[in-house]
Every structure is written in C-alpha cells, then in structure tokens.
Amino acid sequence: MVNEISERVEQLFPALQQQRRDLHKYAESGWLEFRTSTLVADRLEKLGYTLKLGKDVIDAGSRMGLPSAAVLAEQEQRALEQGAIARWMPHFSGGFTGIVATLETGHPGPVMGFRVDMDALDLFEVLEEEHRPFREGFASTNNGMMHACGHDGHTTIGLGLAEVLMQMRDRLCGTIKLIFQPAEEGTRGAKSMVAAGVVDDVDFFTAVHIGTGVPANHIVCGNDTFMATTKLDVQFTGVASHAGGKPEEGRNALLAVAQATLGLHAIARHSGGSSRVNVGVLQAGTGRNVIASSAMMKVETRGSTNEVNEFIYQQALKVISGAAEMHQVKFDIKLMGAAQSSTPTAAWVKYIHRQAEKLGEFDTIIDRQEGAAGSEDATYMMERVKARGGEASYVIFGTDLSAGHHNELFDFDEKVMAQGIKTLAALVLNIAEFEGEK
Ligand SMILES: O=C(O)C[C@H](NC(=O)Cc1c[nH]c2ccccc12)C(=O)O
Secondary structure (H helix, E strand, O other), X not given: OHHHHHHHHHHHHHHHHHHHHHHHHOOOEOOOOHHHHHHHHXXXXXXXXXXXXXXXXXXXXXXXXXXXXXXXXXXXXXXXXXXXXXXXXXXXXXXXXXXXXXXXXXXXXXXXXXXXXXXEEOOOOOOOOOOHHHHXXXXXXXXXXXXXOOHHHHHHHHHHHXXXXXXXXXXXXXXXXXXXXXOOOOOOOHXXXXXXXXXXXXXXXXXXXXXXXXXXXEEEOOOOOOOEEEEEEEEEEOEOOEOXXXXXXXXXXXXXXXXXXXXXXXXXXXXXXXXXXXXXXXXXXXXXXXXXXXXXXXXXXXXXXXXXXXXXXXXXXXXXXXXXXXXXXXXXXXEEEEEOXXXXXXXXXXXXXXXXXXXXXXXXXXXXXXXOOOXXXXXXXXXXXXXXXXXXXXXXXXXXXXXXXXXXXXXXOOHHHHHHHHHHHHHHHOHHHHOOOO
C-alpha cells in the first residue's frame, strides 16, 4: 500500500510542481485568495469532491483583519484578469475565500480532517537572478504579495492529497474533509471557519506546515510550539498645527505612536513562559512643518501560553493608552487577528509517527521540538476538535530553504510536497491501524 501511494504521488509530481509554481506566481494575501480559491474549487469538483464554499464555511462576523471593501473589489478584479475562474467567484466575492471538500467513501469509519492554508504574505519578492522563482519564471507578479511561508506548497499538498485519495477511494473508509483556509498570516482566518462549524464532525484532525527551520527529510509529528498571539491595529488621532508658529496648539500623534512603540518593546517578560512583542508597521504625519495629527501602528503580542500572551496584551493596552494620554491624542484599537497555543493529542501523534516510519521517506522522525517560534490559527481547529473528544495534531515536513520564512528570498525544495502528500495519504489509508491506541 505504501509503495502504491509513493508511485501514485511520484506520477503526479510534475503536475504538482507546475501547480505550486502557478500559485506562487499569482500570490494572493489573506482574504484576497480569489484566483487561488476558484482554481482549487474547480480542481476539487473535477476530481469528484462535494464542495462547501464561501459563506457556508466562513462565518462573516468572525473574520478578523479583513481588507477594505475597495481593496476586496479591486483584488477580485485583478484575480479575474489573472485567470480566476469566473463561475466560482460569486462564492468567494467579498472575502469569503474558504473551501471544504468532502469525500464520503461509503464505508463506515471516522471523519478525517486536513487543513491547508492558501494565503501569501504582504512582502515584495526579490526579482533577481539569484532567486530561483525569478530565474525560472514563477516569481510573484503581484506587487507586495509573496508566498514566503510555503502556503503555495500547502495548497498544492491539499490538491495532491485530494487526487491520490480519489484514485484510491475504493480502499478508504469513513469521510475525508479537506479544509482550504484563507488568511493564516496574521492569524485571521481559522476562527471564522471554526465558527462556521467546519471541524465540528471531525474525529481526526491534522494541520500541516513545511519548513519552519526543520531540516529536509525530517518530520515533526506533533508540533506544540505555537505561541498564542493577538494582532492589533492602532490609530492615533491628534490635532495638526503650524510646527513653527503654533506648536503648542498641536496634539502630536507621531510622538504618541513613537512613544507607544518604545513602550511596547519595553514590556516586562513573564516568568510563566516566553513572549514576543513586535511593532511591524509605523506610519505617521503628512509634512515636515506640520505637527502630525494622525499615526497608525500594526502590533502583535505573543506568548508561549495563552496566559503569557494575555499578560503581554494587557500591558500593551496600557502602554498604548498611556502614550495617547501623554500626548493628549485619541486612539482607536482594532483586533486584527488572534490564535491560541495548543497541544496535539498523544495517540494521534503516535499514529502519525508510526505511519511516517512505515513510509521510509524520512531520516529523522520526531514527535515534538523545543522552543516557541511562530503562531498558527489552526490551533483553533485543533482545540475545537479536542473539545469534542477528537484527536488532533500539527505536522511539520522539513525542507531545505533558500532563505528564512517571511524573507523576500524564501523558496523551498518542492520534493517536500511529495513527502507531505504520501504521509497524509498513508494516515487515511491505514486508519484501521489506529484502533487499540485509544
Ligand atoms: O502569527 C502569524 O501571523 C502567523 C505566522 N505563522 C507562521 O509563520 C507559521 C510558523 C509557525 N511557526 C513557525 C516557525 C518558523 C517559520 C514559520 C512558522 C507567524 O507566526 O508569524
């Protein structure tokens, strides 16, 4: 069975590589995955999956960090010009770019859910010969949007898994649910899919990531290092005045945002775990000789536990209001994203470990790794599945990277996509072997 999976995936590989490069070329950031989601939906329908799309899988009110209506409309148009399939667009229009594809095998068995994400980062890809995507003609054509975290690979893994499972459907049992999530960056999308109930019937849940510093041919079967996080946009509003003639009449929003930035980075650490604060964007002012009346900042807090993040977040609110008070400006805080920490369930990790061993694709198979790193909103899905008594894990497939995640020179070895698909397919095909570990 393992050999058969391998052969099938290797056969699909050239097409999958093409697929990944196409997605890479037309990178779309969170809630703007219009072209991506129409192509994914079309492919999954052709493969024979039952689809739930858009508002059926995304709770409108639970979306965080949604771009403005103008940006959504403009990007939808851009996507159509870049080959989005128009007949699918009504489902995704307005920032409802999520898909759940279901395969009922017709044989009794559990519901197995897999989550991949589809969004790119707000980043300008390097357009130089040294960067393979540029050299080989698949660098992003969308300015300020780049797949620099491997989600093009994740989406491709989802599509490859869909194809292999459909080919082998006679030998599957239970129900397969493939979840294609928007807006993982900024941890904005998963909560809305959980609120729409997409994992409420899932017994075994697996989310995936490639890279993250894990070496090639290594697999982490139960990553538990994701930090809880809160994402905030803060707008400061003061009063503009003549910087030479009447500086005392001004209320300086630039100084408030600068003060807040330094204050945020000076928040005390917490003995309960590691933490992070980052001000990633700062904008203020309009002219050299004008007291700046408006300023904005994009902030994130993180903690290795929900409690540590909550502490940092509460301190951050005090720093922001304190800086505003100091400069007598108004402020407005918008919640733009959030995620929890989460721990995989031991039995599912053990099962994944055994399947990875049988596959023979990996040199090193580990259950967990040390050290908090990034965040992930798949944690909301994991926690929901666990709360209902299901099993959940987060698997990382190691790969060689040309540069770190979220860097303009990021690229990965596409071979990891084949390893990912093989592993996930094995989890489905051999699910009967899970019995006894409960
Ligand atoms: O918080 C976010 O915006 C999600 C985003 N998520 C990732 O980057 C995925 C990720 C999680 N852990 C690691 C570790 C290294 C690279 C990437 C990751 C992050 O942490 O900035």
